[in-house]
Amino acid sequence: MMAPDSGDGVTSCACKGIRRCLICEKLKGKGRLEANGAEIVHHFLYDPETRLAIRKDDKAVSFPFPGVFLWEDFISEEEEKKLTSTMDQDVWNESQSGRRKQDFGPKVNFKKRKVRIGGFSGLPALSQKLVLRMQQEPSLAGFQPVEQCNLDYHPERGSAIDPHLDDSWLWGERLVTINMLSNTTLTLSLEQGLPELGLAEEVHIAVHLPRRSLLVLHGEARHKWKHAIHREDVHERRVCSTYRELSAEFLTGGQQAELGAQLLNIALSFQGTPI
Template sequence: MEEEDEEEAAAVSGGAGPGCGCKGIRSCLLCERPAQAAPPTQEDERFVYCPASGLAEGEERSRFAGWAFPFPGVFLAEEFVSEDEEAEMVELMDRDEWKPSQSGRKKQDYGPKVNFKKQRLKAGGFTGLPSFSKRIVAQMEACSVLGGFLPVEQCNLDYRPERGSAIDPHFDDWWLWGERLVSLNLLSKTVLSMSCDSEDSIQLFPTFSNENGGLTPPGPLTQTSPRENPGTRGSSCPLSPRFVPSKDVTVAIHLPRRSLLVLHGDARYKWKHAIHRRHIEQRRVCVTFRELSAEFSAGGRHEELGKELLEIALSFQGTPV
């Protein structure tokens, strides 16, 4: 999900600074001038995703405290791998070269060579996913949301606070990559920040604590239109819905160490995702798996190429390209 975009694909070692892969508007602590080193103040997320309820709940200190809305398309499995499995995976990754990437990250790619802008790809140099991922992919089959998931690409990304590692809000490609984006979070916790550029409004509802201590919707709400109730509690009923512009809403998804995250549906196609500098406190390694889009799957225009790529990927004999 933390994708290498077209600009990143063109990045080379030794870009704007020693060991830096930044190009264009991207920068990191290795290439920023002293006057630039302090990034603009970023506002804290206004909502926090709750895996138990599936709700984005207003933060206590924000003006949205006590309000929530459904946030579909997120699956989070904690302790997906053990400490020993984590240590083994990272040790094997570190045997290969980490190449400089944008915004203070380093990367290892296992996948076809792609030009997203021109929508072209070729298998040249792609030898499959790494051998240590075979066990992880098998474990994914136990997750209901990952039924039939066949990864064709893996991207390992290394984040470090001393490099100012981050990734700007973005969508992963839709032409080549399919519905589900899978990410394994290793070595340290972090936060995935979700934002939306839509001109639509989001309907919030007030919440109350249930007997288990969680937040739940109170039931049917008095229906009022956004024009009648532009961002305030309705006067006709204390439980009237509240409408806020999508652009004013940010959602924090807390990713524990060794957790597996799947984004699909609205979380994949309507909400951008990002990792901010302030959420990288220690070294963090992210392992992202992607499946093919319908265009490269059974019945799609590029079905045969898709079959070829999957056969290579699932040989699990790959080295970074």
């Protein structure tokens, strides 16, 4: 089967509901876009060295922000080239908001809380050495991913991902992402603000993701703060791989430990092809 090209030659999209990309806006008109909902937003910038969120308009204002770990130059230029060229040999499926994706993981119905192994054949072979490298970092000790999702963003498609929280019924504590081909910014948001700091309105924290870096979200940054990639922060083609581990329910001692063991055995065979 011939894979589609890696550029912007897409004439249709997979946007539904309020989601939009530049392709459907050109075809159908902009329509009603989702409103921000917050008249005032307090903007902060994450500093990976001090692990502080620093207010953009007043550097004297800052607060500790645990739950974010950034590993710059996690992969080399040669590894980046090999990873992305291998991805481009497989089919990219259209996804919402101008993204394209490749899934390596079980079929999941989050509403009904059902997991099917289906055609899941494991994570891709090239991820094996990357996972071993991740596990050398103390904050990723014992990290065993059971799902990998590759996403392709392009400015000419208006690619983005809306603010959201990842599922915590199936997926565990740590979300790990490798950022490739271009720098971008991840925006963490908290609609209810931080009243304890006198910030009653929405708070945004910009986390700059350098090309070839690895990002880990855990704790409140994973469970409390929504994360997004805004359209205006995608300046060139961006490819990322996100790895997810199992929640306690699917590990030893959990109610679905047997299914979890099956999923891990498949995932860590590293013989996978996209579903």
